[in-house]
Amino acid sequence: MNKPPLVTHWPITPPTAGIVAYAAASMRRKLHPSSIPPWPVPFDSSAELDWGNPEYARRLLREHLDQSHDGASRRRTVVAGQVRRLRRLLPSSPARILDAGCGPGLYAVPLAALGYSVTGVDVSEAALRHARGVASRAQLLGKVRFVKGDLRSVALKPDSFDSALLVYFVLEAFPRALQPEVLRRIATALTPDGTLIAELRLRPEQPPGRIDWWDVVPNSLLSDRRHLLLGDAVYDQRRHTYVLREIAIHDDGSVSVQQTSGWLCPFGSIPRLFARAGLPNVTMFDGWTGSAAHALSETVLIVARRRRP
Numbered sequence: 001m002n003k004p005p006l007v008t009h010w011p012i013t014p015p016t017a018g019i020v021a022y023a024a025a026s027m028r029r030k031l032h033p034s035s036i037p038p039w040p041v042p043f044d045s046s047a048e049l050d051w052g053n054p055e056y057a058r059r060l061l062r063e064h065l066d067q068s069h070d071g072a073s074r075r076r077t078v079v080a081g082q083v084r085r086l087r088r089l090l091p092s093s094p095a096r097i098l099d100a101g102c103g104p105g106l107y108a109v110p111l112a113a114l115g116y117s118v119t120g121v122d123v124s125e126a127a128l129r130h131a132r133g134v135a136s137r138a139q140l141l142g143k144v145r146f147v148k149g150d151l152r153s154v155a156l157k158p159d160s161f162d163s164a165l166l167v168y169f170v171l172e173a174f175p176r177a178l179q180p181e182v183l184r185r186i187a188t189a190l191t192p193d194g195t196l197i198a199e200l201r202l203r204p205e206q207p208p209g210r211i212d213w214w215d216v217v218p219n220s221l222l223s224d225r226r227h228l229l230l231g232d233a234v235y236d237q238r239r240h241t242y243v244l245r246e247i248a249i250h251d252d253g254s255v256s257v258q259q260t261s262g263w264l265c266p267f268g269s270i271p272r273l274f275a276r277a278g279l280p281n282v283t284m285f286d287g288w289t290g291s292a293a294h295a296l297s298e299t300v301l302i303v304a305r306r307r308r309p
């Protein structure tokens with residue numbers, strides 16, 4: 001993604017007008033540019049990225065594996081360092097690990113190579129297929145398996161994992177009301193002294209307000225053909241929401257829109273969020289460092305236990 005060339009800021013007042021027409025047009029797949037709401041609305045179901053949609057999932061895999069940016073997944077060199085950090089936080093192998101929202105298995109496969117018994121769960125069939133292929137070529141299919149499942153509904157056997165991972169801001173993509181349920185579902189799959197390691201973002205990489213940009217691109221998450229790509233991102237600090245929206249306009253005039261939203265749990269509320277999910281014992285690190293997290297941390301790595309060790 002190119003750097004936004006234009007930055008504007010003004011008080012956030014989410015729009016209401018036009019959203020109904022916009023949602024209806026999206027469903028009919030005849031979207032007119034003038035019916036798109038001027039401000040993206042967090043978790044607007046008519047525009048929110050459907051991670052499991054095969055077309056999006058196929059294009060998203062391209063972004064996951066692209067080594068020129070850290071858009072959907074991080075670059076391999078960064079992942080390698082983080083796997084070393086995880087090894088210090090995880091129980092020793094051969095512990096059973098759930099990688100929730102595993103994507104193309106960038107963490108699951110190296111952990112299996114270290115002797116862990118790993119189960120990756122994701123909604124993206126394209127990402128899972130890729131992960132299985134990598135594991136197969138590394139002769140690790142006995143140590144790692146990849147299961148298609150939605151973290152909002154997947155049936156996880158109680159007490160079946162020693163540890164679970166939620167890496168690269170998987171949790172924030174669920175609305176505030178759903179986050180405790182997603183955590184609870186994972187927590188009950190842990191053994192009584194199991195740990196959940198979750199990476200959370202406290203704030204996006206932009207100041208509060210809105211930034212806009214545009215570019216002509218050969219392809220994007222929205223399309224495989226050359227198009228005009230408009231982007232905007234809104235960080236509402238008061239509501240703790242962040243929306244990144246992209247709009248593709250093709251030469252034939254067709255338009256498509258998708259966005260990803262996040263609810264960013266405030267620093268002081270993190271222990272309560274995890275406690276509500278049955279994980280009352282929380283240690284918070286400043287990102288992937290070994291230092292304690294603080295209110296100015298941009299990201300935090302949470303190590304949450306069902307009970308005191």
Ligand SMILES: C[S@@+](CC[C@H](N)C(=O)[O-])C[C@H]1O[C@@H](n2cnc3c(N)ncnc32)[C@H](O)[C@@H]1O
Nearest residue numbers: 051072073101102103122123124150151167168
């Ligand atoms: C930012 S990517 C991170 C992938 C992986 N953890 C990594 O760091 O490489 C988010 C992942 O969450 C998955 N995801 C999104 N919503 C999901 C859901 N409801 N259930 C399961 N997986 C989901 C996406 O398909 C995607 O692979």
